[in-house]
Amino acid sequence: MTAERGLAGALPWAVAAIALLALVALVAGQRIARDRPGAASAVAAEDGSAQSGTGGDASRAPVAAPDISNLTPEQRAERLFNVIMTRFEERDTARVQFLAPMALQAYQQLPRLTIDDRYHLGRIGAVTGIAQLTAAQADTILRIRPTHLLGLVLAAQGARMRGDDSAARAFDKRLLAVQAAELRKQLPEYAQHANDIARAIDGAKSRP
Numbered sequence: 001m002t003a004e005r006g007l008a009g010a011l012p013w014a015v016a017a018i019a020l021l022a023l024v025a026l027v028a029g030q031r032i033a034r035d036r037p038g039a040a041s042a043v044a045a046e047d048g049s050a051q052s053g054t055g056g057d058a059s060r061a062p063v064a065a066p067d068i069s070n071l072t073p074e075q076r077a078e079r080l081f082n083v084i085m086t087r088f089e090e091r092d093t094a095r096v097q098f099l100a101p102m103a104l105q106a107y108q109q110l111p112r113l114t115i116d117d118r119y120h121l122g123r124i125g126a127v128t129g130i131a132q133l134t135a136a137q138a139d140t141i142l143r144i145r146p147t148h149l150l151g152l153v154l155a156a157q158g159a160r161m162r163g164d165d166s167a168a169r170a171f172d173k174r175l176l177a178v179q180a181a182e183l184r185k186q187l188p189e190y191a192q193h194a195n196d197i198a199r200a201i202d203g204a205k206s207r208p
Contacts, residue, residue, distance in 0.1 A: 172204035
């Protein structure tokens with residue numbers, strides 16, 4: 001995670017907070033609340049099953065995992081994000097919905113959000129269908145750094161989620177225009193999300 005801390009203004013953060021609460025309300029209402037485990041134990045079980053390579057069978061037994069109670073808030077938020085992305089790739093929608101509110105709460109507990117943190121929040125919005133969350137995080141990233149690739153990737157995703165193809169194509173063009181110069185900067189978050197960036201660039205090139 002990059003050490004740089006985002007300096008978002010009050011208005012963008014208010015928009016993002018509203019979007020976060022909307023996602024929490026939506027996803028929490030879809031959970032199976034009966035006998036729900038605590039957040040730390042649920043994360044540990046999910047993380048262990050993800051590392052085991054088990055598929056998306058909701059009835060599988062949890063796999064033992066290391067205790068994460070001693071992780072820093074930043075480490076816990078990132079661990080949750082990684083598990084959610086793994087479950088999303090496995091098309092395990094139920095577990096994505098179950099873990100998303102925990103991840104949002106973890107990120108809300110961070111004293112400051114890096115650009116990488118904001119990208120993670122935007123991706124959680126994307127995989128759970130909350131365009132407002134994705135767009136809010138993209139907007140804040142681009143206010144901090146107007147040419148940041150992750151901000152442009154999120155902005156295009158958010159525009160497509162709300163059906164604004166014209167805006168999405170405009171963000172695609174901006175992405176292609178700056179991608180070479182930005183990649184030469186070798187930012188840590190670019191390396192961490194290299195596959196996401198490559199997919200977005202390929203997609204932007206393939207669209208008319």
